[in-house]
Amino acid sequence: MNTLLPSAARRACVAALLSAIAWSGAYAQAAWPNRPIRLLVPAPAGGASDMIARTVAESVRASTGQAVIVDNKPGAGGLIAVDALLSAPHDGYTFVLSPNSLVTEGPYSYKFRIDPLKDLAPVAEVAKVALVLVANPSLPIRSAGEMVAYVKANPGKVTYASYSPGSLSHIEGLQFNRAAGLDMEHAGYKGSPPALVDVMGGQVQFMFDGMGTSLPLIKAGKLRPLAVTSPQRSPFLPDVPALAELGYGSLSQTMGTGVWSTPDVPPEIRGELRAQLQKAIATPAVREQLAALGMETANPTQSTEDWTRALKRDYEHTGQLLRSIDYKP
Numbered sequence: 001m002n003t004l005l006p007s008a009a010r011r012a013c014v015a016a017l018l019s020a021i022a023w024s025g026a027y028a029q030a031a032w033p034n035r036p037i038r039l040l041v042p043a044p045a046g047g048a049s050d051m052i053a054r055t056v057a058e059s060v061r062a063s064t065g066q067a068v069i070v071d072n073k074p075g076a077g078g079l080i081a082v083d084a085l086l087s088a089p090h091d092g093y094t095f096v097l098s099p100n101s102l103v104t105e106g107p108y109s110y111k112f113r114i115d116p117l118k119d120l121a122p123v124a125e126v127a128k129v130a131l132v133l134v135a136n137p138s139l140p141i142r143s144a145g146e147m148v149a150y151v152k153a154n155p156g157k158v159t160y161a162s163y164s165p166g167s168l169s170h171i172e173g174l175q176f177n178r179a180a181g182l183d184m185e186h187a188g189y190k191g192s193p194p195a196l197v198d199v200m201g202g203q204v205q206f207m208f209d210g211m212g213t214s215l216p217l218i219k220a221g222k223l224r225p226l227a228v229t230s231p232q233r234s235p236f237l238p239d240v241p242a243l244a245e246l247g248y249g250s251l252s253q254t255m256g257t258g259v260w261s262t263p264d265v266p267p268e269i270r271g272e273l274r275a276q277l278q279k280a281i282a283t284p285a286v287r288e289q290l291a292a293l294g295m296e297t298a299n300p301t302q303s304t305e306d307w308t309r310a311l312k313r314d315y316e317h318t319g320q321l322l323r324s325i326d327y328k329p
Contacts, residue, residue: 032269036067038094039259042081042102044074048212048293052127052257053097055289059280060273077110078102086114090262092269095123100256101167104314108322109166109329117312118263123270124277125258125298125307127290130230131172131208132215132237134223136199144227144246147206151182159185161195161207166329168255171321172208172229179248199223210255211236211294229253236294253314256298258307274304 039057043049050072057068073081081096088094096102103116114120133144141147151158162169165188177184187204189195192213198204200222207214208229215236217223225240231252233242243251259277261270280286281297290297 032092032272033064033066035093036069037273038069038071038088040071040073040081040084040094040096042073042075042078042096042098045072047074048129048210048295049097049099049257051293052290052295055286056097056126056277056280059283059286060276063276063279077106079106079110079112082112082114082116082120085120085260085262090264092261092265092273094261095273096120096260097126098257098260100125100258100311100314102260103311105167105318107315108319108327109164117315120260121263121265121270122304122307122311123259123261124274124304125256125302126277126281127257127295128254128298129211129257129293129295130228130234130254131168132211132218132228132234132240133172133176133206133208133226133243134196134199134214134218135206135226136202137221137224138202139205139224141226142224144241144243147226148180148182151180151184155183156185158183158206159187159204161187161189161199161204163189163192163195163207163209166318166322166327168253168318169208169210171318172251172253173206174321174325175251176208176243176248179250196223213294215294235296236291257295258298 037060039053041049041053050070053070057070060068073084078098081098085094085096103120106112107116135141135147139150141150160173162173164170170186170188173184173186176182184206192209195207196209196213196217199207200217211234214223218225218237225237227241227243227246228234228237229251230242231244233240259273278300282300287297
């Protein structure tokens with residue numbers, strides 16, 4: 001007996017099946033997240049990035065009811081964390097939270113097997129921090145102007161530290177040399193703590209450091225702040241001028257931290273996480289916790305497109321400056 005359905009009935013069955021599939025897919029996306037989210041951090045526990053991650057993770061957990069597990073993967077300029085992201089299922093449950101340097105600086109100092117501007121998808125920027133120009137407090141210097149005069153009076157004898165060669169800390173010193181006509185030598189370190197130890201000990205005289213690590217030492221009188229790199233004065237150091245006020249507007253730059261996924265994660269999931277992160281950084285609790293680290297929240301209205309353009313601009317600017325000194329990692 002012929003059991004085939006008539007043509008019209010077959011078409012109706014196919015349409016119903018496709019509708020059910022589409023509905024189930026939409027439901028699955030609408031139900032995100034329905035299990036824990038993994039947030040990879042290319043920094044050790046207790047560091048600034050780790051504390052930012054745990055702050056926003058708790059806010060997202062409270063909002064979604066799902067745990068957000070912070071998984072520290074330090075080392076190699078973020079490469080270890082990126083490799084872990086690429087190796088994980090691309091299902092919208094694994095992301096990377098990192099300083100923007102992962103994209104804007106890392107490729108010039110580490111051998112990435114991907115192009116981070118193309119192979120990582122920006123989700124949202126969550127925090128930003130200015131750098132602060134600090135000096136050994138035993139020096140007879142209380143302002144950036146006095147620093148310039150001091151360096152010029154001691155040609156070839158002054159050194160500035162950075163927390164890593166090829167980083168914004170290095171580049172700000174390079175730009176300051178050019179803008180002010182200075183000849184400071186650069187000394188690159190593996191992180192802020194050892195560099196700051198040498199600034200305080202007098203082995204090097206100056207450093208452009210992240211606000212989060214220098215601020216406690218400034219408050220303790222162990223470092224003297226001379227200027228900040230934010231476009232305006234920092235709320236954490238309101239008596240310290242911005243470099244832009246002093247005629248060095250080209251040095252205005254902050255260091256951002258954000259969240260990335262792989263580009264093949266469904267845009268609906270990236271959009272939902274973005275909304276959760278923007279909701280988090282708009283809350284007073286998150287703002288207060290970041291302020292305790294010397295950081296400000298990112299602009300919650302910033303579009304993904306604007307952030308992507310800013311990352312590309314910073315990447316190109318970094319490359320231009322490093323090539324000008326024939327930088328080799």
